Amino acid sequence: MSCNLWRERLDAYIDGDCSPEDAGPLEEHLRACPSCSTEALHRLQVKRAVKSAAAARFAPSSEFRARIAQRIGTDRTSLFKTYWISGFAIAAAMLLAVLVATSWILHVERRQAFAELLDLHIATLASANPVDVVSEDRHTVKPWFQGKLPFSFNLPELDNTAFHLLGGKVVYFDHAPGAQLIYTSGKHEISVIILQGDSSGRFGAFWPASTAENGFTIETWAGPDLRYAVIGDTNPADLHRLAEMLRAAQRP
């Protein structure tokens, strides 16, 4: 092999990027050829001279180093902060939106349920025949509903109270049949509406509730199987008393 071909491989050899298979024969040639070994020596010398002349020739000032280190640090922190804050803001906004939407839906549901129950109460009182079963005796009224409703309930004993039972009728609320009982307290009429189901269905947010509007008070609650609403224009304390009696009557 001519010296020219060997010299083409000299750079890789000097740079340590020569394969071991090439390095062996090349070293052998260098030992034998003074011209090529002089050339190799020269290249190595220049390489080393470049390293000592150029490597770490220009050193950055410590201020500049500090500035870069700080910028990297700050940028990372600010990036982190930006992401964190914007992430948090988005999450908070979403949560707020969900809360607002949920509470709005609940609010609308409550108003709707209240309005429907109030309508039932007023329509019943305005009717020429407010009740279908006219009886002061709970033992007459309760059996009357048998066969008309897919559930049964207990009515409270009214002896020695300000309340009187007028009677009852079947009503429909939210596409399901329920019992409406009319009580009086003095001159005021009070409707007790008993519905099937618990508070998990539609208008669920309305059970339990206690609210007053347009002079009417309503108190609702839910048992394991039935939902109750007491509505009337009597004072809230009286209404609550009747509600308590109904609650007590359901307990076995």
Next chain:
Amino acid sequence: MGERVIAFPKVSKPPRYTVLAVATSTGASGSFEELAMPLFAQLYNLAYWLTRDRSAAEDLVQETFMKALRGFSSFKQGSNFRAWMHRILRNTYLTSQAGLKDAVSLDDDNPSPEPATVETPESILLVSCEQRAIESALQSLPVPYREVILLCDAEEMSYQEISEALAIPLGTVMSRLSRARRAMRALLSKTSQEVER
């Protein structure tokens, strides 16, 4: 007359391919700060060699670090971080005003015919050891030659690493390096002739 024996210093450094294999298999991983700050001084040095101006070098390094930080998510953990940083520095330089001014198009595939060997007078050997001569020769080299010599000799990068840093094929690294060294030698030879006169 006995046989002339030249004491040829053996390349003491172990062949770099073994070192490289280890470096590649372990790869770079860690936070940007942990990986980048150890390279700060050498990147600055190279930036200075490219721009030949302190404030321009600082601007270049700063822009490089900021770009690299922003693009760190795209850096493949485990690949060569030093080559990646150098590539950013170089691209930043090439698109800077100084870089555009220095831009030289190199036709690596069709080199101008040059003598295969250049005579090596003893005087070149002397001049080569002179730091000032080397420095001024490096400064006079066109940027592509200057950077490939700096990456190979000053930064001691492997051919593979240089290929990644300059985004050129391995074969081009070798041919460009060879031509850069010949140009360097021509410059040193000129200096040595001036010294002789």
